Amino acid sequence: MSLNMGDRKHKKLKLESAEEIAEEAERETLRKHHDETQQLNFHDDGEFGNITRHQSTTKQANNLEDGKTNPFSGNEFSVGYFDILKTRRNLPVHQQRDEFLKVFQKNQIMVFVGETGSGKTTQIPQFVLFDDLPHLQGTQVACTQPRRVAAMSVAARVADEMDVKLGEEVGYNIRFDNKTSNKTILKYLTDGMLLKEAMDDHLLSRYSVIILDEAHERTLATDVLMGLLKRLVAKRKDLKIIIMSATLEAKKFQSYFNDAPLITVPGRTHPVEIYYTPEYQKDYLDAAIRTVLQIHATEDEGDILLFLTGEEEIEDAVKKIQLENDQLMREGQSGDIKVHPLYGSLPPYQQQKIFEPAPPNVNGRISRKCIVSTNIAETSLTIDGVVYVIDPGFSKQKVYNPRIRVESLLVSPISKASAQQRAGRAGRTKPGKCFRLYTEEAFKKELIDQSYPEILRSNLSNTVLELKKLGIDDLVHFDFMDPPAPETMMRALEELNYLNCLSDEGELTSLGRLTSNFPLDPMLAVLLIGSVAFNCSNEILTIVSLLSVPNIFVRPIQNRKLADEIKMSFAHKDGDHLTLLNVYYEFIENGEDAKWCRENFLNYRSLVSAKNVRNQLKSIMEKHEVRLCSNNFNDRSYWDNIRKALVAGFFMQVAKKKSGANKNNYLTIKDNQDVLIHPSSVLTFENEWVIYNEFVLTSKNYIRTVTNIKPEWLIELAPKYYNLDHFQKGDVKLSLERIHKSVRG
DNA sequence: GAGCACTGC
Numbered sequence: 001m002s003l004n005m006g007d008r009k010h011k012k013l014k015l016e017s018a019e020e021i022a023e024e025a026e027r028e029t030l031r032k033h034h035d036e037t038q039q040l041n042f043h044d045d046g047e048f049g050n051i052t053r054h055q056s057t058t059k060q061a062n063n064l065e066d067g068k069t070n071p072f073s074g075n076e077f078s079v080g081y082f083d084i085l086k087t088r089r090n091l092p093v094h095q096q097r098d099e100f101l102k103v104f105q106k107n108q109i110m111v112f113v114g115e116t117g118s119g120k121t122t123q124i125p126q127f128v129l130f131d132d133l134p135h136l137q138g139t140q141v142a143c144t145q146p147r148r149v150a151a152m153s154v155a156a157r158v159a160d161e162m163d164v165k166l167g168e169e170v171g172y173n174i175r176f177d178n179k180t181s182n183k184t185i186l187k188y189l190t191d192g193m194l195l196k197e198a199m200d201d202h203l204l205s206r207y208s209v210i211i212l213d214e215a216h217e218r219t220l221a222t223d224v225l226m227g228l229l230k231r232l233v234a235k236r237k238d239l240k241i242i243i244m245s246a247t248l249e250a251k252k253f254q255s256y257f258n259d260a261p262l263i264t265v266p267g268r269t270h271p272v273e274i275y276y277t278p279e280y281q282k283d284y285l286d287a288a289i290r291t292v293l294q295i296h297a298t299e300d301e302g303d304i305l306l307f308l309t310g311e312e313e314i315e316d317a318v319k320k321i322q323l324e325n326d327q328l329m330r331e332g333q334s335g336d337i338k339v340h341p342l343y344g345s346l347p348p349y350q351q352q353k354i355f356e357p358a359p360p361n362v363n364g365r366i367s368r369k370c371i372v373s374t375n376i377a378e379t380s381l382t383i384d385g386v387v388y389v390i391d392p393g394f395s396k397q398k399v400y401n402p403r404i405r406v407e408s409l410l411v412s413p414i415s416k417a418s419a420q421q422r423a424g425r426a427g428r429t430k431p432g433k434c435f436r437l438y439t440e441e442a443f444k445k446e447l448i449d450q451s452y453p454e455i456l457r458s459n460l461s462n463t464v465l466e467l468k469k470l471g472i473d474d475l476v477h478f479d480f481m482d483p484p485a486p487e488t489m490m491r492a493l494e495e496l497n498y499l500n501c502l503s504d505e506g507e508l509t510s511l512g513r514l515t516s517n518f519p520l521d522p523m524l525a526v527l528l529i530g531s532v533a534f535n536c537s538n539e540i541l542t543i544v545s546l547l548s549v550p551n552i553f554v555r556p557i558q559n560r561k562l563a564d565e566i567k568m569s570f571a572h573k574d575g576d577h578l579t580l581l582n583v584y585y586e587f588i589e590n591g592e593d594a595k596w597c598r599e600n601f602l603n604y605r606s607l608v609s610a611k612n613v614r615n616q617l618k619s620i621m622e623k624h625e626v627r628l629c630s631n632n633f634n635d636r637s638y639w640d641n642i643r644k645a646l647v648a649g650f651f652m653q654v655a656k657k658k659s660g661a662n663k664n665n666y667l668t669i670k671d672n673q674d675v676l677i678h679p680s681s682v683l684t685f686e687n688e689w690v691i692y693n694e695f696v697l698t699s700k701n702y703i704r705t706v707t708n709i710k711p712e713w714l715i716e717l718a719p720k721y722y723n724l725d726h727f728q729k730g731d732v733k734l735s736l737e738r739i740h741k742s743v744r745g
Numbered sequence: 746g747a748g749c750a751c752t753g754c
Contacts, residue, residue: 146751146752146753147751147752147753148752148753174753174754175753175754190752190753190754191753192752192753192754193753193754195753195754196753196754217752219752219753220752220753221752221753221754309750310748310749310750311748311749311750312748312749343749343750343751344749344750344751344752345749374750374751375750375751376750376751378751379751379752380751380752395750395751396749396750396751397750397751398750398751409749409750411750454752462754466754518754519753519754520754550749551748551749555747555748616754664746676746678746678747678748679746679747680746680747680748696748696749698747698748698749699747699748700747702747702748704748
């Protein structure tokens with residue numbers, strides 16, 4: 001008996017290239033492997049009769065799950081398996097297994113809304129496996145996650161539930177770590193990773209079902225994937241899509257996917273009482289601290305979670321709360337409280353401290369812990385035991401200004417959805433309370449329903465390049481769920497054109513195609529590829545890697561002066577990019593030693609991560625035959641070549657010192673923004689022309705990571721961009737004209 | 746003369 005399912009997709013596939021044919025052959029081998037090793041388990045028990053499109057029922061699936069042998073691996077079930085099975089059957093989502101299957105079987109696309117605790121992320125993919133039988137088709141089921149840790153930990157959990165070894169039938173694929181094999185039928189992966197796969201295989205042909213989880217988070221990758229999948233379902237009738245989301249934005253997903261059907265599953269959390277302040281709080285930080293102390297003094301047992309916006313604010317609040325309560329405790333007026341900060345740049349061992357138990361009660365009063373956190377505790381990290389949440393209603397959010405091409409972080413009011421998510425953090429272990437430091441009126445009238453999706457707040461040059469590589473020619477009419485501003489699109493197209501990644505007609509160039517293989521901003525990828533011409537791709541590879549990780553320089557408050565001095569010992573006179581290179585050399589020279597990093601006020605984790613990135617980029621270079629090369633270190637032109645290579649990449653990010661101005665007052669080229677060189681720069685004497693890595697809007701307009709260059713290089717290396725006909729009259733144009741003349745003369 | 750919400754490839 002044969003189900004012949006493998007043929008179903010095979011016929012539909014139009015093979016277009018040698019690469020695809022080779023891939024298809026590989027899949028064929030896989031299918032055979034599956035047929036030989038696994039088909040028996042399903043067929044022997046006769047559950048799946050002679051049908052062309054298998055349609056399972058909960059009863060069938062239950063029987064298989066309750067059986068002796070694992071239908072997917074062929075192994076006998078372990079004892080532990082049945083224990084886990086019991087808890088799984090208790091999850092809310094299990095109640096609706098039949099309902100889910102009916103909708104899934106009848107539709108190509110469906111929307112599944114499950115609140116936290118419903119079990120959707122772990123169970124729905126397994127329900128799908130019993131219906132879709134990917135192991136018999138030689139296909140895979142994909143489930144995307146916005147974050148790496150989620151993909152890893154959920155995969156591990158599901159492998160346990162299915163009683164298989166992680167990396168075999170169930171695996172995950174994230175950057176730097178691919179735990180899948182030719183046995184893998186269920187794969188958890190980051191949304192960015194699936195997008196990357198789509199760039200090489202536009203039909204995503206290895207998948208029979210794609211589940212987009214946490215779609216409500218609307219990451220850039222999720223949004224692009226949704227647009228892509230919407231097109232793909234027309235070409236691949238055998239592909240099924242499930243959009244999973246946690247909030248009530250479900251209607252928007254439904255209508256976007258041509259009125260796809262919806263299933264809603266309740267979550268399993270405890271009720272959370274919401275309190276509002278009677279009036280507007282001018283100083284939310286002060287109000288938050290008072291609220292913490294009041295809860296601590298008057299409420300029942302349970303930990304406190306306070307949301308603030310950033311590192312500095314958090315450290316400040318932690319100190320104040322701890323100080324004030326210590327005083328109260330000495331006076332016998334309150335129990336002990338342990339206050340923990342929590343934010344992304346905190347080293348992991350310090351992040352772990354939030355899980356330490358609360359201190360013992362004193363003064364016959366309740367003691368507890370209080371976590372003061374950024375948004376990281378809203379989605380990425382959950383802390384059990386939290387009963388009280390304090391929500392001042394703000395977070396730092398990325399905004400993009402396409403006019404001056406600058407992304408910046410701004411403290412802004414959160415959305416209703418965020419407020420709801422924050423409140424939910426109080427009800428994970430028992431009924432909780434959420435104190436919102438704004439009025440109910442403000443919540444209803446001033447907070448927007450949903451935060452703006454990332455695609456509306458970002459520079460899109462990378463996304464546009466990806467879409468081009470994905471074969472989308474008509475970007476203007478690409479069906480985004482929320483189309484980005486035309487100006488943002490134009491800016492991206494323009495930038496890619498200047499980088500020679502897109503032709504004047506908007507076609508992907510060979511450089512553009514090469515560039516899209518690198519997990520980098522297009523500008524950095526072009527810089528890297530272009531550095532071969534200056535015989536310094538090894539050096540630029542290091543610099544680019546260091547630019548793609550968090551800041552490597554550490555500057556503790558109590559040791560600022562010493563940290564600055566040590567940083568200057570690494571300094572190169574021509575600027576920060578070359579200084580980064582010096583630091584990396586010495587890091588390697590000193591055996592990549594954590595202690596050496598501490599002594600030199602360098603962030604060890606960042607440097608290790610830069611090394612990882614460097615290795616990944618290096619292997620991509622090797623794969624695409626981008627030569628790795630260096631000039632002789634003792635050559636007089638060694639450093640100049642690196643600076644020239646930098647100019648060839650950063651020619652759009654140049655600033656010129658304002659004539660007659662104080663030192664450090666610069667004007668950006670073309671956009672004419674007044675900027676200052678960031679005080680962290682190693683540049684000590686005045687340089688007329690500089691390139692910069694980023695433009696940051698904080699207390700002032702700063703350019704950060706800056707290198708001194710010669711203006712004639714601009715004209716030599718980026719003639720198209722430095723065509724003076726396109727420049728506004730003024731200081732910059734005048735100087736460039738002078739240089740033009742001297743270059744010619 | 747000063748800052749880094751959070752992700753992802």
